Amino acid sequence: MIKTKNRLRLSRSCELYTRALKYTPSGVNSNARLWRNPVFCYTGPAAAAAIFIKKAYGSHIWDADGNEYIDYRLAYGPVILGHSYPKVERKVCKQISKRGTIYGFNTELELETAERITKMVPCAETVKFANSGTEATLHAIQLARGHTHRNVILKFEGHYHGWHDYVQFSTHPPYLTPENKPFVQTAGIPKDIRKLILVEKWNEFYQLERTVKQHYKDIAAIITEPIMGNAGAITPRPGYLKFLRELCDKYGILLIFDEVKTGFRVAAGGAQELYKVKPHIATFAKAMANGHPIAAIAGEREVMDTFGVGAGKVSYMGTYNANPLSLTAANETLKILSEKSVFRHLNTYGKKMITSIKKSTEENDIPVKILGVPEMFQLLYTKKEEINDYDDLKTEITDFYVKVQYELLKRGIMIDSDNQEVIYSSYSHTNKDLEYTMRAFKDAISIASKTEYKTVLPHVEQD
Numbered sequence: 518m519i520k521t522k523n524r525l526r527l528s529r530s531c532e533l534y535t536r537a538l539k540y541t542p543s544g545v546n547s548n549a550r551l552w553r554n555p556v557f558c559y560t561g562p563a564a565a566a567a568i569f570i571k572k573a574y575g576s577h578i579w580d581a582d583g584n585e586y587i588d589y590r591l592a593y594g595p596v597i598l599g600h601s602y603p604k605v606e607r608k609v610c611k612q613i614s615k616r617g618t619i620y621g622f623n624t625e626l627e628l629e630t631a632e633r634i635t636k637m638v639p640c641a642e643t644v645k646f647a648n649s650g651t652e653a654t655l656h657a658i659q660l661a662r663g664h665t666h667r668n669v670i671l672k673f674e675g676h677y678h679g680w681h682d683y684v685q686f687s688t689h690p691p692y693l694t695p696e697n698k699p700f701v702q703t704a705g706i707p708k709d710i711r712k713l714i715l716v717e718k719w720n721e722f723y724q725l726e727r728t729v730k731q732h733y734k735d736i737a738a739i740i741t742e743p744i745m746g747n748a749g750a751i752t753p754r755p756g757y758l759k760f761l762r763e764l765c766d767k768y769g770i771l772l773i774f775d776e777v778k779t780g781f782r783v784a785a786g787g788a789q790e791l792y793k794v795k796p797h798i799a800t801f802a803k804a805m806a807n808g809h810p811i812a813a814i815a816g817e818r819e820v821m822d823t824f825g826v827g828a829g830k831v832s833y834m835g836t837y838n839a840n841p842l843s844l845t846a847a848n849e850t851l852k853i854l855s856e857k858s859v860f861r862h863l864n865t866y867g868k869k870m871i872t873s874i875k876k877s878t879e880e881n882d883i884p885v886k887i888l889g890v891p892e893m894f895q896l897l898y899t900k901k902e903e904i905n906d907y908d909d910l911k912t913e914i915t916d917f918y919v920k921v922q923y924e925l926l927k928r929g930i931m932i933d934s935d936n937q938e939v940i941y942s943s944y945s946h947t948n949k950d951l952e953y954t955m956r957a958f959k960d961a962i963s964i965a966s967k968t969e970y971k972t973v974l975p976h977v978e979q980d
């Protein structure tokens with residue numbers, strides 16, 4: 518168990534980060550790993566920080582300085598059973614040591630895993646495998662274009678679908694960007710791609726219908742996260758997902774649920790099971806293999822059959838697709854998710870955590886809104902009554918989250934520095950973890966509400 522402590526030493530991470538800048542542009546291999554918490558900023562060459570991790574097991578993670586944390590970040594979602602979950606890893610080790618990791622041929626394992634997914638996920642009549650969430654949305658969009666013979670994709674502000682050119686718009690735009698002004702998130706995207714995207718506010722009925730009515734002849738797909746998992750876990754308004762499906766059916770558009778975060782996380786069948794709305798196509802990654810790299814595109818047979826070979830078909834390629842190593846992990850993880858009471862555990866754990874955090878926050882007279890569902894949630898310190906779309910995340914209490922996050926790190930609780938990322942737990946999180954976490958939150962919130970912070974240098978120990 519974590520020894521209660523009240524300091525954070527990150528000198529080794531700091532050293533390694535400085536070294537990383539020598540060999541890797543910006544020092545990280547995914548921009549999300551740059552922490553921009555203003556009370557947690559490195560001095561020197563970098564305007565941001567990155568924590569280096571040494572190992573993880575079960576619900577805990579250890580950094581390069583030897584700090585131990587209860588992990589609620591869980592690599593942005595994949596680790597649903599716990600780090601190095603023995604039942605999964607035993608199978609993976611056997612595959613590696615005795616059976617090979619890649620063949621470039623079909624395997625019976627891919628059939629078994631695909632069949633499993635069709636039994637778990639309501640919309641999944643057939644399945645294709647890929648390697649990352651980004652690939653999955655790329656394939657799904659190409660499928661929708663090939664199927665409808667239209668080119669435009671409609672997405673929503675604050676929704677993230679990976680990093681390929683067609684979706685790198687308005688994932689985290691400045692607040693109050695006017696609607697229908699796609700905000701380009703990165704350099705390197707050809708100007709003409711912008712013509713292929715429409716961006717709307719989420720959870721909004723009338724404006725969306727107006728846009729669709731106006732542009733439907735060009736719109737191949739509406740892509741949405743069914744719960745906004747990259748904007749603090751905003752849930753759909755009652756009836757909104759059903760409205761999206763009906764709108765799509767009315768105008769011959771395909772509805773894509775990007776369930777890369779919600780899939781195998783908020784229920785065995787993802788958000789489509791939770792909200793009882795089936796999309797035409799759904800994309801999955803993260804939790805489906807407890808952290809091993811694999812993704813899936815699943816959907817209605819008639820749509821999915823546009824994938825194929827020859828004229829008029831959407832081609833499908835990939836050296837690493839359905840490799841037996843990732844599939845072994847996926848098959849075993851999905852088996853456990855369908856047989857064991859994982860979702861009951863995540864729900865109960867999350868609910869208890871939410872109730873306790875809310876109480877501790879209110880005791881300190883800080884207004885807080887809990888966003889999302891117990892299986893993936895986030896805190897927003899605000900007086901606002903309703904949070905329905907990305908712009909609602911702009912709050913009057915700007916830096917309380919990062920102060921609490923910093924205090925939590927000092928106490929061995931790992932949540933992300935960005936409150937647009939969500940808090941997850943895993944099947945390996947124990948009651949002991951929960952009790953410790955609730956105490957740590959209580960202390961962190963209380964201290965953060967009373968302390969004046971200067972920018973903190975992490976290699977300097979804090980009292």
Ligand SMILES: Cc1ncc(COP(=O)(O)O)c(C=O)c1O
Binds near residue numbers: 648650651746778
């Ligand atoms: C909803 C959603 N879609 C797609 C992706 C991209 O997945 P990956 O990082 O595996 O490429 C992410 C990643 O966080 C995501 O949250």
